[in-house]
Amino acid sequence: MSLIRCCRRTALLALVLLASGIPVPGYAADDAAYIPTVLVTGANRGIGLELARQYADRGWRVIGTARKPAEAAELIPAAATKGRVVVEALDVMDLDAIDALAAKYRNQPVDILFNNAGVTGGNENQQFAKNMNWKLFDVVHRTNVVGPLKMAEAFLPNLLAGQMKKISNVSSSQGSIGTTERHLVYLPVQQGLTEHGHEKSGQSAAQQEHCRRTD
């Protein structure tokens, strides 16, 4: 349930970011013929796929990346029918591959870099004092943190050559330290544990409320 909530929030954030990047009212009024380009990572499904779709619908040039393009079943038809959508193989953990892709598109202006690719690592793999999978931490870190920064670094010349010069990272309210408690960052297993703890320690509702207010 929390996962769904988390995903919905992420989607909401993406929409906010998207809205901020929409050029409709103000963009390129002086150059109606300009075809903007968006580069979307993790474009094979979910938010990334929808981003690719909607930008393509606007007539943008879309470069959608996916780890396994052959399995990007929905993106490929979009690429085939819409002409301006291309699919590239890219794992954002592979820094050399990012450089290679940037080299391939060296002279291609990019108006919006949309760092969308992300992994959660699975809640079951990040249970403090129960199961902390450190190797997965590395995967999550490389995908969610290092990858976007490397993308920004590698495609900086492309962005500077574009008209809009925007970088959008799909982040998450789960990364907001100031609000995580309300968002119940610990997923069901953790919640159950905490509730059990309340019962066990004989904590009253008033005490729990105090606890919430004083954090």
Added chain:
Amino acid sequence: MGGKQGRNRRDFLRTTAVLASLGPLMESVAAQTGGSAASAGKASAEKSSADGQGAVAGSRTPTVLITGSNRGIGLEFARRYAARGYRVFATCRHPAAATELQALATKYPGLSVDALDVVDHPGIDALALKLADQPIDILLNNAGLGGGGQNQLFTRLNYPVFNDVMAVNAVGPIKMCEAFLKNVLASDQKKMITVSSSQGSIGSVDAARLYWYRASKSAVNMLMANLALQLKSPRCHGGSGDPGATDTDFMKGLPKRMLRPVEDAVTDMMREIDRLDVARTGAFVDTDGKTLPW
């Protein structure tokens, strides 16, 4: 840490403590994870709660485990807690080369030195096994890595260095907390402290620099905040401490006038650790105990 990137900034690298503490709720965690310290934890938590200062609450000698104790803030922590009469487990990567720490061990019978590299998880587990029956009142994650300013300039980012910085500054502390959870549970004070930095405060930083170091401190702040959420209870302690830019090897290259003596830094942090209470569990604060923006 190179000084070039920070020479114009007084708060180039303020070292700030992020504190998380443990209380009765820990019992449920311990019980479900096979912890053996649950009953000891309950009685002592009530006792230290009444004490309020988190200082010596029982007749048992209080204990602190400090990482990166061979120099700088870690060395001063070791010296001061030993002088206060604490049982001090001081760790560093190369004990044989830690001459000042060894001198402390000679001076204070209650201070012992163990080899530990916080990126070495089996090494952490091995030390936890060695100290299995030893209550630890304060786990003090102090070891840190700057990564070198020249390795963290956008468009010239050195990515392998990021891995090292994250392993030491973010993953190491949370692994330490996990490995020594039972020891802390079995203690009177039940405090887990990580020395963070205002460089990890996204709301505070301005000029861009230290990508890796800053990200690692933001990351460890989140990890400690998570931990505080998991472990807190109405009766546990919380709090904070911040020494400011400090005159240590870590800050080599910065003008002395920008730096505070390490003694002052540690005085502030120890005071804040003593004051730790539930209201500030998981807090991220500056020199005056004021909360820093995340």
